[in-house]
Amino acid sequence: TQKYSNEIYKTANMPGVAVGLAWTYVGGDILFIESILSEGKGELKLTGNLGNVMKESASTAFSYLQANAKKYGIDPTIFSKKNIHIHVPEGAVPKDGPSAGVTMLSSLASAFTGRKIKPYLAMTGEITLRGQVLPVGGIKEKVLAAKRAGLREILMCYLNEKDVKEIDSNFIKGITFHYVKNMQQVLDIALV
Amino acid sequence: TQKYSNEIYKTANMPGVAVGLAWTYVGGDILFIESILSEGKGELKLTGNLGNVMKESASTAFSYLQANAKKYGIDPTIFSKKNIHIHVPEGAVPKDGPSAGVTMLSSLASAFTGRKIKPYLAMTGEITLRGQVLPVGGIKEKVLAAKRAGLREILMCYLNEKDVKEIDSNFIKGITFHYVKNMQQVLDIALV
Amino acid sequence: TQKYSNEIYKTANMPGVAVGLAWTYVGGDILFIESILSEGKGELKLTGNLGNVMKESASTAFSYLQANAKKYGIDPTIFSKKNIHIHVPEGAVPKDGPSAGVTMLSSLASAFTGRKIKPYLAMTGEITLRGQVLPVGGIKEKVLAAKRAGLREILMCYLNEKDVKEIDSNFIKGITFHYVKNMQQVLDIALV
Amino acid sequence: TQKYSNEIYKTANMPGVAVGLAWTYVGGDILFIESILSEGKGELKLTGNLGNVMKESASTAFSYLQANAKKYGIDPTIFSKKNIHIHVPEGAVPKDGPSAGVTMLSSLASAFTGRKIKPYLAMTGEITLRGQVLPVGGIKEKVLAAKRAGLREILMCYLNEKDVKEIDSNFIKGITFHYVKNMQQVLDIALV
Amino acid sequence: TQKYSNEIYKTANMPGVAVGLAWTYVGGDILFIESILSEGKGELKLTGNLGNVMKESASTAFSYLQANAKKYGIDPTIFSKKNIHIHVPEGAVPKDGPSAGVTMLSSLASAFTGRKIKPYLAMTGEITLRGQVLPVGGIKEKVLAAKRAGLREILMCYLNEKDVKEIDSNFIKGITFHYVKNMQQVLDIALV
Amino acid sequence: TQKYSNEIYKTANMPGVAVGLAWTYVGGDILFIESILSEGKGELKLTGNLGNVMKESASTAFSYLQANAKKYGIDPTIFSKKNIHIHVPEGAVPKDGPSAGVTMLSSLASAFTGRKIKPYLAMTGEITLRGQVLPVGGIKEKVLAAKRAGLREILMCYLNEKDVKEIDSNFIKGITFHYVKNMQQVLDIALV
Numbered sequence A, B, C, D, E, F: 001t002q003k004y005s006n007e008i009y010k011t012a013n014m015p016g017v018a019v020g021l022a023w024t025y026v027g028g029d030i031l032f033i034e035s036i037l038s039e040g041k042g043e044l045k046l047t048g049n050l051g052n053v054m055k056e057s058a059s060t061a062f063s064y065l066q067a068n069a070k071k072y073g074i075d076p077t078i079f080s081k082k083n084i085h086i087h088v089p090e091g092a093v094p095k096d097g098p099s100a101g102v103t104m105l106s107s108l109a110s111a112f113t114g115r116k117i118k119p120y121l122a123m124t125g126e127i128t129l130r131g132q133v134l135p136v137g138g139i140k141e142k143v144l145a146a147k148r149a150g151l152r153e154i155l156m157c158y159l160n161e162k163d164v165k166e167i168d169s170n171f172i173k174g175i176t177f178h179y180v181k182n183m184q185q186v187l188d189i190a191l192v
């Protein structure tokens, strides 16, 4: 993770960019997810060496947002006029799994609303099509990675709270945790 | 199955969400199936790490519903104006087989009619294109999983009744069973 | 085959459903083929865990019917206004080979004309694009399976008659055999 | 080859059907190629368990015919109004190689012109896009298969004449051979 | 190479046909490349058992020609009104590599301009999208194959001149060599 | 790398051509990237034996440029009127990885603006969708290859500066280095 300095989080502070947490065989890591709109017909393009489960996660986030557009102040007709591209940097590293779901949703919602993501916020969690947030694994490693990278708030499923309780409190001093049940709570916290 | 508490069934109580029963190598499990409509041209999107047989099952349910739309009070022209997305949560777990057919049909019918699925109802069974429900395997494990998860009614093919009879009656006290022959019976029971 | 009782053949008695005979490593079996039309643009959807040869068989039946629509009283413009879905139940069982050709043709012709298939009739045979019926293997096993399942008439290529002659006549008492050369003969017998 | 009796050649006597010669590991064999037109937009569908080289052969024949439509009395606009389906019966048998090129061309030309192929004529040879006929292998086995099947005339590349000269003349008594250099010669002989 | 006699080069003398040189494990060989136009929408079809690198070579030639249409007297709107088919005969032989680039370009340019390729001219060389010709391997084997086949002129990259200098001059007596840097020089020489 | 002489850089001096640096198992190498526009509908074609990560890199560059068109003086409607082809010469050599991102972006921006790339400039670096430049590996080998090939300026991520500092200064005498953080800086330097 030495590729990113704190300075990165400032430059990241533009709509469409969210910070996720990944669990790799060398421990936890942070993961940027970038979404960008362009003129088009509603196509969803995914890059960044993503596996099928992670691609399905993005597709689920996209369908949820489209079906709940009005609730989040998004003009529903925009989905037939724009293409959306989601990219996860560091293309040399294969990435997979459902745990980036909340991050992908936040990135998409940020891009479509034009509202930025709260700075220094990281998140992890699977999402379902009806708007639930499900618990994921590797919480300890992810939280420590977020701490090392200088992040200040972490959002996850309320069913993962027990995993945070098991971490030595000295290691996570200064981190604020958000435990959520559904996507509306995610976006209430994530979108500035 | 500890991921879902009883509380989940209440939040699940929205159109498009149905509860199925799956048979895995670690025993029976419950399975949510979520369907959601969005503006489009009749495309069917499937996510949730589904194998080909399960995808074909969804396609069969979709064709049945489209061909029998009027019978269920669905405007037939809606199929060319909406896209439908079916998602089965827990994307990290591969899922396959034909036994989620009735659950997929119920989820789709619920999404297209706007009528909710009966709460605390689980179901399992293969469907055919002409509207029959076929028997499936793993009934004992599935029934016990439904019981453990707090479900109260279970729907299956009438040819599976013999498999229920073989379960110790103490284990299934309080569960109501529905034995059906065809999809019309499924939807009569499932849609509130 | 215990999944199907005689009752099944009555409920099967709707346009688009035909009964074929399959040859599996555990012996002969019966096979339902279901076709259903919906609004569309002439797409052919195939489900039921079908191998490539069986899919090509369906495609050949479809092209034959489209090219010979008038001969069978079908409005040729219907092919650009409807989608057709062919499903072969029991999705867990892989199926392949060309011998379901006549059954697929009959199922399609029944769906497009709205005329039902003769009840208690089973059939097996490869079809060609110009309308011939070719002989297939496994006749003995297929005939015995049809008998066990309560079917009363069996249709096949005239070049398979010699295979029927080799079966002990006690085993096939009460079965009527139809030996055909081409698809017109198939449909003359199959469509009520 | 016992599947086909002489009677077959009479019923084959309809536009779009041509007889080719194949070389298999059990010796030579005859091969029917069937082409049929239907309403459409110029799509070419290929079935019959064909390998990629054989599919490319069909595509080459199709492009040649389309580019040379006027020369053969075919209305060039027909290619945007019809779909064409080429099928090679006996779907259980995989088929490949370029040597069916002349047969595919003849089948297509017959279907598009409505002129029948000369009865009792078999052919073998690769074709090129500019209209040449190239020599192929397995001539002895193919010629003997044609003789056994009751065919009376065989067409091939003039560079294969040497291979026919090596066959014992007693074996090919009564067969007329046509040696050609290009497709125009093929169609002059094949189309009645 | 005994398949082609000198006579072939005369019949090859029609627009769209170019002669390339290939390097195979049995030595050098000549290679015909055929291009043909038909009514369509700018699709590029490739046949002849070509590998991916050779297909990309054709695509590069096509894009170059389209972008430089005016320079070569080609109406740029033709690319949206015609389909183009490139075929490399002898479908049984797999072919690959970038060295047919100049030959593919010449074949395409000949087809689009209606100008023939210079007779008895062979060529080899990779092309780039901006119009450069790059050197290729196997020059000695390719030149000897061209000589054996009766070809009289050979075109290649100027950086391959050193490879020709290493061939015994007795072997290449009577052959004229053209060394080029870019595609414009190729087409100046190749198109009559 | 002996394929390219200095002369090449002059002929390369046309819009759409950029010079990258690659790291191969035989050391560093230079890499040309060529982009060309033609009439079309916004399709992106990629050739040159590129792996999936490199293709995704091109797609990311394309989306970035499309979303930031106005910033770089590009008419945004051009993306729906032109097709773009990116080719990386030497088709026989497989290429992959994210490090050609900045070079692909520069090539595309040059093609779309009509402005040439600065001559004798090489570059390497991964890009992100939001416009960051990320560090890459193999800096020493790449820089030495650029030097050998006669290049005079090298652009890379500012986080790679430490890798340049480790190279013996005698080896890189006369080379100017540009360290950048984002794509705007890349294009400010690269586009003449």
Ligand SMILES: [Ca+2]
Residues within 6 Å of the ligand: A001, A003, A029, A030, A090
């Ligand atoms: Ca990292």
Ligand SMILES: [Ca+2]
Residues within 6 Å of the ligand: A019, A020, A021, A022, A099, A100, A101, A102, A103, A123, A124, A125
């Ligand atoms: Ca995450």
Ligand SMILES: [Ca+2]
Residues within 6 Å of the ligand: B001, B003, B029, B030, B090
């Ligand atoms: Ca579970």
Ligand SMILES: [Ca+2]
Residues within 6 Å of the ligand: B019, B020, B021, B022, B099, B100, B101, B102, B103, B123, B124, B125
């Ligand atoms: Ca189920």
Ligand SMILES: [Ca+2]
Residues within 6 Å of the ligand: C001, C003, C029, C030, C090
């Ligand atoms: Ca069965």
Ligand SMILES: [Ca+2]
Residues within 6 Å of the ligand: C019, C020, C021, C022, C099, C100, C101, C102, C103, C123, C124, C125
């Ligand atoms: Ca059958």
Ligand SMILES: [Ca+2]
Residues within 6 Å of the ligand: D001, D003, D029, D030, D090
């Ligand atoms: Ca045969």
Ligand SMILES: [Ca+2]
Residues within 6 Å of the ligand: D019, D020, D021, D022, D099, D100, D101, D102, D103, D123, D124, D125
């Ligand atoms: Ca043949």
Ligand SMILES: [Ca+2]
Residues within 6 Å of the ligand: E001, E003, E029, E030, E090
């Ligand atoms: Ca050859």
Ligand SMILES: [Ca+2]
Residues within 6 Å of the ligand: E019, E020, E021, E022, E099, E100, E101, E102, E103, E123, E124, E125
């Ligand atoms: Ca060549």
Ligand SMILES: [Ca+2]
Residues within 6 Å of the ligand: F001, F003, F029, F030, F090
């Ligand atoms: Ca090189």
Ligand SMILES: [Ca+2]
Residues within 6 Å of the ligand: F019, F020, F021, F022, F099, F100, F101, F102, F103, F123, F124, F125
């Ligand atoms: Ca580079």
